[in-house]
Amino acid sequence: MQALPDSLARARDAYLAMLAQSPANIVKIPLASLTGELAQELCLKAVQLAGAALALLPDALVTREMCLCAVSGNGLALRHVPRKLVDRDMCLAAVRANGLALRFVPSRLCDWDMARAAVENDGQALGLVPLRLREQEICHLGAARGASLAMIPERFRDRIVWQGLVRSGRASLGDVPHPLRDKSLCLDALRLEGTAIKDVPGSILDQGMCALAVRTEQSNP
Numbered sequence: 001m002q003a004l005p006d007s008l009a010r011a012r013d014a015y016l017a018m019l020a021q022s023p024a025n026i027v028k029i030p031l032a033s034l035t036g037e038l039a040q041e042l043c044l045k046a047v048q049l050a051g052a053a054l055a056l057l058p059d060a061l062v063t064r065e066m067c068l069c070a071v072s073g074n075g076l077a078l079r080h081v082p083r084k085l086v087d088r089d090m091c092l093a094a095v096r097a098n099g100l101a102l103r104f105v106p107s108r109l110c111d112w113d114m115a116r117a118a119v120e121n122d123g124q125a126l127g128l129v130p131l132r133l134r135e136q137e138i139c140h141l142g143a144a145r146g147a148s149l150a151m152i153p154e155r156f157r158d159r160i161v162w163q164g165l166v167r168s169g170r171a172s173l174g175d176v177p178h179p180l181r182d183k184s185l186c187l188d189a190l191r192l193e194g195t196a197i198k199d200v201p202g203s204i205l206d207q208g209m210c211a212l213a214v215r216t217e218q219s220n221p
Contacts, residue, residue: 099125
C-alpha cells in the first residue's frame with residue numbers, strides 16, 4: 001500500500017483498532033468514502049479476525065482472497081461466499097476448517113475426497129455425506145471421529161466401526177453385537193466406563209478386566 005496522508009493514516013489506525021475490538025465493527029466504517037485499496041485492506045482484516053465477518057462486507061468489495069481467508073478460519077463462512085467464487089479449492093478449505101461446512105458444498109463439488117476431508121475434521125459430518133459416498137472406509141473414519149451410529153449404514157457396521165464408536169463414546173459396550181465383543185473392544189469400553197463390565201461376555205471376563213473396571217470407576221467421580 002502506498003503511503004497515506006497523515007489524516008487518512010490516522011483514520012486507518014483508528015479503523016484497525018475498531019476491528020481489533022470486534023470484527024463486526026466493519027459495518028461502522030464508512031468504506032464507501034475510503035480509497036478502494038484501504039477499504040479492501042480493512043475488509044480483509046475483518047475476515048482474518050473472524051471469518052463470519054464475510055457476511056457483513058459489501059458485495060462490491062468481496063474478493064476471492066477474502067473468501068478463502070474467511071473459510072480457512074471459519075468453514076461455516078462458506079455459506080456467505082458469492083456463488084461465482086465457490087469452487088473446489090474454496091470448499092476444501094472450508095470443510096478442512098469445519099467438517100460441518102459440507103452442508104454448504106454444492107452437490108456437483110461433493111466427491112469422495114471432499115467428503116473424507118469433512119469427516120476427518122468432524123465425524124458428525126458423516127451425516128451430511130451423500131449415501132452414494134458413504135462407503136466402508138469413510139464410515140470407519142467417521143466412527144473414529146465421533147459420528148453417531150445412525151449415520152452409518154447397517155451393512156458397514158463391522159468391528160472397526162464399533163470399536164471407533166466405543167472409543168469415541170458414541171456407543172456403549174452393550175450396544176455392540178455379541179459376536180463382536182472381543183477382549184480388545186471390551187478393554188476399550190472399560191477404560192471409559194467401569195460399569196461396562198456387566199456387558200463383557202463371561203467367556204473372556206478375567207481379573208484384569210475387573211481391576212480395570214474398578215480403576216475406571218474410581219477415576220470418574
